Amino acid sequence: MSTTPPTNRPTEMLEPHAWGGMSFQERMATAEFRIHHEPHIVVDGSVCSDCSTRECVVACPASLFVPTSDGGIVFNHEQCFECGTCYLVCNREGAISWNYPEGGHGIVFRRT
Amino acid sequence: MSTPTLGLDCDVIVVGGGPAGSCAALVAARAGLDVVLIERGPFPGSKNMYGGVVYPRILDSLIPEWWLEAPIQRWVTRRSTMLLTDTQAMTVDFRSEAWGRPPYNGATAFRPDWDFWLAGHAEAAGAQILTSTTVTGLIRDASGAVVGVHTDRPDGDLRARVVIACDGVNSFLAKEAGLYTHTDAKHFTLGVKETLALPEEVIDERFNVRDRQGVDIEILGGTSGVNGGGFIYTNLDTLAVGVVLKLPALAAQKARPEDIIATLKAHPAIAPLVQGAELKEYSAHVIPEAGLEMMPKMTMPGMLVAGDAAALCLAAGIWLEGVNFAMASGMYAGEAVIEAIKAGDLGSKGLAGYERRLRDTFVLRDHRKLRRAPKLVLSDRVQHLYPAMVANTVERMFRVDNPAPKPGVRRILREERKRAGVKLSDLARDGWNGFRSFG
Numbered sequence: 001m002s003t004t005p006p007t008n009r010p011t012e013m014l015e016p017h018a019w020g021g022m023s024f025q026e027r028m029a030t031a032e033f034r035i036h037h038e039p040h041i042v043v044d045g046s047v048c049s050d051c052s053t054r055e056c057v058v059a060c061p062a063s064l065f066v067p068t069s070d071g072g073i074v075f076n077h078e079q080c081f082e083c084g085t086c087y088l089v090c091n092r093e094g095a096i097s098w099n100y101p102e103g104g105h106g107i108v109f110r111r112t
Numbered sequence: 113m114s115t116p117t118l119g120l121d122c123d124v125i126v127v128g129g130g131p132a133g134s135c136a137a138l139v140a141a142r143a144g145l146d147v148v149l150i151e152r153g154p155f156p157g158s159k160n161m162y163g164g165v166v167y168p169r170i171l172d173s174l175i176p177e178w179w180l181e182a183p184i185q186r187w188v189t190r191r192s193t194m195l196l197t198d199t200q201a202m203t204v205d206f207r208s209e210a211w212g213r214p215p216y217n218g219a220t221a222f223r224p225d226w227d228f229w230l231a232g233h234a235e236a237a238g239a240q241i242l243t244s245t246t247v248t249g250l251i252r253d254a255s256g257a258v259v260g261v262h263t264d265r266p267d268g269d270l271r272a273r274v275v276i277a278c279d280g281v282n283s284f285l286a287k288e289a290g291l292y293t294h295t296d297a298k299h300f301t302l303g304v305k306e307t308l309a310l311p312e313e314v315i316d317e318r319f320n321v322r323d324r325q326g327v328d329i330e331i332l333g334g335t336s337g338v339n340g341g342g343f344i345y346t347n348l349d350t351l352a353v354g355v356v357l358k359l360p361a362l363a364a365q366k367a368r369p370e371d372i373i374a375t376l377k378a379h380p381a382i383a384p385l386v387q388g389a390e391l392k393e394y395s396a397h398v399i400p401e402a403g404l405e406m407m408p409k410m411t412m413p414g415m416l417v418a419g420d421a422a423a424l425c426l427a428a429g430i431w432l433e434g435v436n437f438a439m440a441s442g443m444y445a446g447e448a449v450i451e452a453i454k455a456g457d458l459g460s461k462g463l464a465g466y467e468r469r470l471r472d473t474f475v476l477r478d479h480r481k482l483r484r485a486p487k488l489v490l491s492d493r494v495q496h497l498y499p500a501m502v503a504n505t506v507e508r509m510f511r512v513d514n515p516a517p518k519p520g521v522r523r524i525l526r527e528e529r530k531r532a533g534v535k536l537s538d539l540a541r542d543g544w545n546g547f548r549s550f551g
Binding site for chain 1: 155
């Protein structure tokens with residue numbers, strides 16, 4: 001293993017077919033979400049607009065933070081794992097107000 | 113069951129139906145206390161996932177012969193620790209037939225199954241379980257003592273003599289109560305997992321097991337340069353494959369979690385194990401990894417904290433445990449509450465039995481013993497330099513370079529240490545730290 005992140009991997013390894021031709025949308029569709037219309041997490045785009053590091057965009061396992069062309073961030077709460085990664089990695093005070101969804105809603109991991 | 117004092121809805125409110133909450137509720141309800149367990153998901157366990165092994169020895173006293181009924185996937189009889197570089201793999205593999213027989217050691221299980229089952233025991237003991245209810249805050253009296261919780265139900269305030277917060281890694285209750293001094297991303301990792309379907313017999317064959325035996329593979333070095341680790345656990349007819357990633361490193365490295373899993377799965381040592389498996393469920397959860405360094409104050413007047421909410425998760429490299437710490441801390445919280453209610457003192461002094469139990473048992477003793485381990489395991493040298501150094505050393509030991517004679521191991525190690533850019537003083541310090549942690 002190199003001391004730097006491996007950049008020498010064949011790029012096709014990182015393409016969807018490496019894990020069976022599955023898109024990210026299909027990946028997310030494997031988890032069950034009972035969506036509440038009201039977002040439990042609110043992102044203040046005005047705070048995000050001058051953030052250049054954008055930790056949330058990389059780290060959110062559900063990839064719910066999407067940069068917009070005008071330098072903002074669009075956030076969609078619907079497929080949120082409620083893990084807490086975004087508010088933990090965020091360096092901007094007040095950018096993310098984070099709550100759990102209303103009881104009975106949100107991610108439901110499956111019983112066998 | 114006792115009748116709660118006037119103005120109270122119950123004796124004990126437990127927030128969160130995970131392993132900590134259910135054990136707390138079980139113990140308190142068995143003692144005849146009036147217990148309400150509040151779970152925000154539609155059923156206990158619905159919000160919970162982990163990598164995959166539970167060590168239930170602590171249940172022997174609570175649920176004798178739990179193994180006859182617990183919803184396990186496979187009994188772990190093989191433990192492998194694997195070290196990966198881009199082109200190399202080294203595995204230390206241990207197996208024991210004893211771990212495949214009662215009283216067993218560890219098992220793979222799905223958390224929604226496991227947690228639901230445990231909550232059933234709490235319910236059978238008399239605890240009332242309120243699902244689909246999110247606790248939104250604490251109710252405190254004029255002195256600051258916790259006397260109940262607000263929930264998102266209409267007229268949803270609930271009052272009790274004591275609240276046991278088992279509300280998970282984000283514990284907004286412990287934070288609201290001021291039990292955490294601060295929250296720092298570097299104390300947390302993100303676990304992402306793929307549950308991959310394969311026929312039972314294919315798993316048996318690929319992992320060299322049979323009869324519900326299972327395998328636990330912990331991986332160092334397969335995380336695309338992000339500090340963390342990888343894992344593969346065998347369920348009955350699925351594999352749990354994933355990575356645990358240090359949060360600041362993940363954010364800084366600009367590598368997406370699902371890409372890191374994909375890269376791990378494409379490794380020549382891993383690909384044949386997961387080939388052809390179909391993704392059944394993708395999941396993620398945050399893990400409190402920093403042990404003693406991040407732990408909150410465990411009690412305050414009217415409230416105790418247990419499980420992940422109290423950062424009682426052991427992430428010490430070769431020991432990765434959490435559910436057992438949650439079950440034990442929940443159980444001890446329940447016992448301490450019984451004592452405190454009997455003594456009529458739910459203040460700090462009355463609840464002191466909780467911290468005493470944590471200190472006197474594996475819960476804090478393991479954490480104290482292994483206090484240096486989490487930082488060491490996630491350190492840059494262990495993560496980025498040592499895997500290559502070790503793998504290259506072993507490769508040269510076993511490579512036959514005839515007609516050249518075999519070089520001495522000490523010479524190889526010296527050369528490989530230099531090639532990896534490891535200072536002898538750092539290696540000695542890490543070695544000493546490792547020895548003090550694990551020895």
